[in-house]
Amino acid sequence: MARPSKAAATVPAVSAPAPAAVPATLPEDLERWLLHLQVERRLAARSLELYRDALQRLVALSGEEGVALRQAQPHHVRGWMAALHAGGLAPRSIALILSAWRGLYRWWGQNGEVPLNPVMGLRAPKAGKPLPKALSVEQAMALAEHEGEGDDPALAARDHCIVELLYGCGLRVGELVGLDVGAGEGAAGWVDLPDATVHVMGKGSKRRSGPVGSAALAALQRWLAQRPLMAASGERALFVSRRGTRLTASQVRSRLRRQALQAGLPTSVHPHMLRHSYASHLLQSSGDLRAVQELLGHASITTTQIYTRLDFQHLAKVYDAAHPRAKKKDG
Template sequence: MSTQQPPIERYLTHLQAERRVAARTLTLYTDALTRLAAGAAELHIELNALQSHHVRMLLARAHTGGLSPRSLALQLSAWRGFYRWWGLQGGVKLNPVEGVRAPKAAKPLPKALPVDQAVALANQSPEHTDPALAARDHAIVELLYGSGLRVGELVALDCQAGDAAAGWVDLADGSAQVRGKGSKWRSVPVGSAARDALQAWLAVRPGVASAGEAALFVSQRGTRLSTSQVRTRLKTLALQAGLPTSVHPHMLRHSFASHLLQSSGDLRAVQELLGHANISTTQVYTKLDFQHLAKVYDAAHPRAKRR
């Protein structure tokens, strides 16, 4: 490798010939290092004279220019690797990128169904060749949306309480006892719609479940239903209900929390029902609630229209 080549070109040659990085990686690193060279030129500073505050300045410019946190992190990784390699070559004494971090990416808000779509899914009569399995699917949707269970909590439910049970439903009391994350128990209410659906399923369950099977929800083979089977059935049910989006179990949990908060405004109660250890985990739903309020405002308030 010729030492007469500019250092960035030498580094890219090193990546290609010696490190044998993938073509896509090489393209991304080439773009990132081109940005570095252009930024240094704009600052009228040689690459071997860049310092950490210069790197932060270039990072801020790229962020202002619309580069996402993920892209910025990739860019910094390329710059850091280049200076680390160049230092081993004796080109620089210090790596100006060490200690510089990209801004954190904003956490995406959990996706919740609009109320009308959630109700349409819950009211959907599952199309199934086996009426018993259709009753099972209906009970699953009602319990996921009506009680905000995690899918793992749902499939762990047994028909009856017991020392070995990971959860059960008490229809007489209108509640479910579930063991969530960290093996912490909590009690959640089971609404009338879910109770009716569960009673319909329990009436036909003996004809589906294997002898001695404790699980509340079983597959057509008679054994405990798996989380992946619930996800598959839920996608199918959403299509049958005409929903425009793919639905997964956690989306119904998000819908439960968001719709409950919209109606009650009681964040602490929602936290307890979801089984969140920290209120900060639940506070994301206040953002969902504000989005709902903002839409109502934009649609109804005479001063909301932007010119």
């Protein structure tokens, strides 16, 4: 990605409430539905975790009232939804939980196990739409150009390459840690150096490819020169830890926070913030929403459109600072 020259607005983070306590295990019939989602629908591991949490909440709430799940009625579900809301759960989280419940009852209905779907037609409380948190161009450049302090050359080269790929290619952290060295058999993702292209396995097991800019390519070549000093024998992962094995998402988050502090950024930085920054800065420079949608791998353009709101915030700030008609007159 060619680095843009305009600045993006930095949006304050929204903290989510802690989830309520839920039982650790599920009945066998609910486990069967999760297995169906995993095998037939091919849901990602994170999505399955969220669905499991939703089902655990359903079991807990129905158990408190002594309601058998297959006998639940709409007024039961409305009460459980109200209990979640009263417990401090955010509307967006409640909407996700309702979606999971709705899917379970739909599956039961298709199998003739329930006469109606008690969740159908119910809506979660309305929620505001917080903007994604993005770095300004100056902040993103400071982070991308920062070389690790106090690290050996291999660690510094690895962390610098991670930043360049996250910001330069808009990768999700799961896509980043899934990269292998080369396109070997079974590789989830890899970087084609001669073609300057990254290939990843995105959400829903959908593959996508994107360009890799010159800065990211240079950082990758520096890391590949250092990688043999860290990687265990036979390890295929592109990014490895000090132990020589594949780097985890949590390790990437920890190292990125450290990099941001060293670079003097005034905010905590996480991998998805760099993906937001990539999208926002591309849209500011090009104005091509469809291209940004394709590069991000969004199934719907409405998901990408949120970045137009970030772009509008940036334009509004420029207007307020520079246009003569935006300035208040004295007196």
